[in-house]
Amino acid sequence: MKNTKNLALLALIAVAALVQISFVKNDLSKKALNWKTGVALYSFNKFSFAETIEKADSAGAKFVEGFFFHNLGKDFNGHAIPNLNDEEISKMKSMLDKKGIQMKSLYSGNGKNLEEWNTYFTFSKKMGIEFLTCEPEKKDWNLLDSLAGAYKMRIAIHEHAKGSSYYWHPDSVVAAMKGRPNIWACADLGHWVRSGLDPVKCLKTLEGRIICVHVKDLDGANNLKANDVVAGTGVLDYPAIVKELKRQNFNGMAYIEREGNWNNNMPDVKQALEYLSKLSR
Template identity: 65%
Template sequence: MKKNNLLIGLGVVLVAVSALFYNFRPAGPGGGMKWKPGVALYSFNRFPFEQALDKADSINALYVEGFFFHKLGDAFGGHSIPNLTDEEIKTMKGMLDKRGLKMKSVYADGKSEEDWKANFEFAQKIGLEFLTAEPQKQHWDAIEKLAEHYKVKVAIHEHAKGSSYFWHPDSVVMAMQGRSHFRACADIGHWVRSGLDPVKCLQTLQGKIICLHIKDLDAAGNLKANDVMAGTGVIDYPAIIAELKRQRFEGYVYIEREGNWDKNVTDVDYALKYLDRLNR
């Protein structure tokens, strides 16, 4: 009996120690989705590009998503994405490679077809798989042709109701019609902010989702809801992960923390680990 009690006690200790030292592991075992976990660098938008990469690297992220209005820092001569010189693109690649990080997408924008061409040229040079964007309707066909030419897809992102044409998944479906290079970037937080059911939204876009933006809120259906750490707010992430598993989703999952701006690395770290646990 004493021996059994000792074994039980040791087991409890081991479980406690394992929980204490739990570390993020991508593409979890046990039937978990083979998704690609990472960070939207917008989470660290108050820091130059290299510092933002350091933050992502410190929490074992594998992928990062850049954004076109990032103030990149002195190493980039005051230029921004996509207007970097070839030498500056080489510098950017070096910063990523040094940390073992991969940048396969960038949040992009354009006011003209020339702007979009510049976006795609940058995407090709740095090796992106897709551009995350909310393109104006008059540019859709031109963007589709550019996407085909440069072999870079477009993931349509949904902002909240009132701030974007693409707040509802139905509008994304409409944009994708007849445009084989258009996909969806599912922003879970903005859907909930707009009063939508994120599981139903995912079902509407099934088979077309290339990436997710993960955030959480302190209220649903409230355009002024505050951003909180993923897993601590009102969004039912277990239900969302169950739906993604049903769809066998294997795309990119970007944590996008829009708050606690100067010291949110631990928040992003928590979110990555939280999603990883749900995916096991």
């Protein structure tokens, strides 16, 4: 009789556990993802700054990421982004404000020295930018953590594909972040898949330290030459990716980065933003 009671009790505990798991799964699927979606202006790199902002606005983006080597056009006297004077920075701010768009970050690549890094930080501080997306050399990790703290900003380490970036695998990003509170991660989902990695597993590796996501899609996985396609139409499993981001309570930036159809990809960006909006509900 005692054994029978014990078995019955174990059965009840098992049922309760299954019900609890079911509730958690259902709650997660209904939970909204509070990310902020926008576009990396590199998507429109063939156009002037004024034209890129017009395209971002037409696509419905409210947030953008600039890039340091942008040919800004005649409005900025041939100057590149980090070398703008105060008058030109005011002009850039005005262009963004008129469209109700915020530039939250700047892709700054890899600074060559302290002077160049300071130039990026100074420009970003004046613009109200919150973090630099970059791929620094290992020797600069401590320098950047210190500079980011001094400027009250953050660093987001970005990954390119295997063979073209030290940071192609998230373990390298983890190494850079260790003991450096101002260094975070920019999760480039497409480049992970290009390199043969599982983006959901990569997100888990970086859990708690992801500040932004670069959203792209590909026509093939584990292929360094895979072509970029509109987000939601390729091989990336975005429902699974979004489920993981919901689990992590991710509330950072998600930038569409459309690297194809260069001369007319605004409709692609708009389609991708609408796709992200549906997924996040």
